[in-house]
Amino acid sequence: MLEKIFGKKTVVAASSISDRMTTVKSKHIPAHVAIIMDGNGRWAKRRNLPRIAGHHEGMKKVRVITRIANDLGVKVLTLYAFSTENWKRPKLEIDFLMKLPGEFLSTYLPELIEQNVKVEMIGNFDMLPEHTKKAISKAIEETKHNDGLTLNFAMNYGSRLELVESVKEIVALVADGSINPEDIDESLIGSHLMTAHLPEPDLLIRTSGEVRLSNFMLWQLAYAELSFTDVLWPDFDEICMLNAIEEFQLRNRRFGSVEGNGDV
Numbered sequence: 001m002l003e004k005i006f007g008k009k010t011v012v013a014a015s016s017i018s019d020r021m022t023t024v025k026s027k028h029i030p031a032h033v034a035i036i037m038d039g040n041g042r043w044a045k046r047r048n049l050p051r052i053a054g055h056h057e058g059m060k061k062v063r064v065i066t067r068i069a070n071d072l073g074v075k076v077l078t079l080y081a082f083s084t085e086n087w088k089r090p091k092l093e094i095d096f097l098m099k100l101p102g103e104f105l106s107t108y109l110p111e112l113i114e115q116n117v118k119v120e121m122i123g124n125f126d127m128l129p130e131h132t133k134k135a136i137s138k139a140i141e142e143t144k145h146n147d148g149l150t151l152n153f154a155m156n157y158g159s160r161l162e163l164v165e166s167v168k169e170i171v172a173l174v175a176d177g178s179i180n181p182e183d184i185d186e187s188l189i190g191s192h193l194m195t196a197h198l199p200e201p202d203l204l205i206r207t208s209g210e211v212r213l214s215n216f217m218l219w220q221l222a223y224a225e226l227s228f229t230d231v232l233w234p235d236f237d238e239i240c241m242l243n244a245i246e247e248f249q250l251r252n253r254r255f256g257s258v259e260g261n262g263d264v
Helices: 014-025 040-045 051-072 084-088 091-114 130-143 159-175 186-191 238-250
Strands: 003-006 009-012 032-036 076-083 118-122 150-157 203-206 225-228
Touching: 014 051, 014 238, 040 051, 051 076, 051 091, 051 238, 076 084, 076 091, 084 091, 084 150, 091 118, 091 130, 091 150, 118 130, 130 150, 159 186, 203 238, 225 238
Parallel strands: 032 076, 032 203, 076 150, 118 150, 203 225
Antiparallel strands: 003 009
């Protein structure tokens, strides 16, 4: 691999990235990659910048990772953008975070359309500010016929709340006689989740060195491969994405069996 070393940073030649992508694409690509984008605040703090500067830099990486995921043939990319717990943060930070979808989509929506990317969202939509809902709704509407990568934003999302709402829906079906309690199984529960129309994640990536799920897709991640990196989200780039997928391709996914499925 052609590399130029400048201090602690490594700049990899574009040809090397292209070669690695070709090799990765020749193997099993995870259909659904989910990412907990963590470390924006720490990235800013290390540079004596306000936290919102880290969030803004992190927004740019959404474009970078969306592009490489699309190029690799990933079918769904779910990004944990704002959790139900994030409302506890300072109002100034929340207000800024709620403006980022509008800024990102107003800047990059034409590019997403050109790349055949379909924008979706999971989470409690109604609680979002009007300007945030307007930006997301516009992107969903203008990309609804695209059939390439699905860029799925988890906004105002919490997995426990999702499961609670799923249970409420199923209880209502039992109460009105539409189904019997004996009809409740994993498939039925899954069909009432926000991700019912999507494949379950094959790979979860969490940046910034934290090793926990933070109330993210707890049901859906039951058999996902987990990849944790110390890299902060604003520094997560194409090389980091390739590293995670290459690691995924080396694993033997057993799904509870002894031998595994032999796909990877």
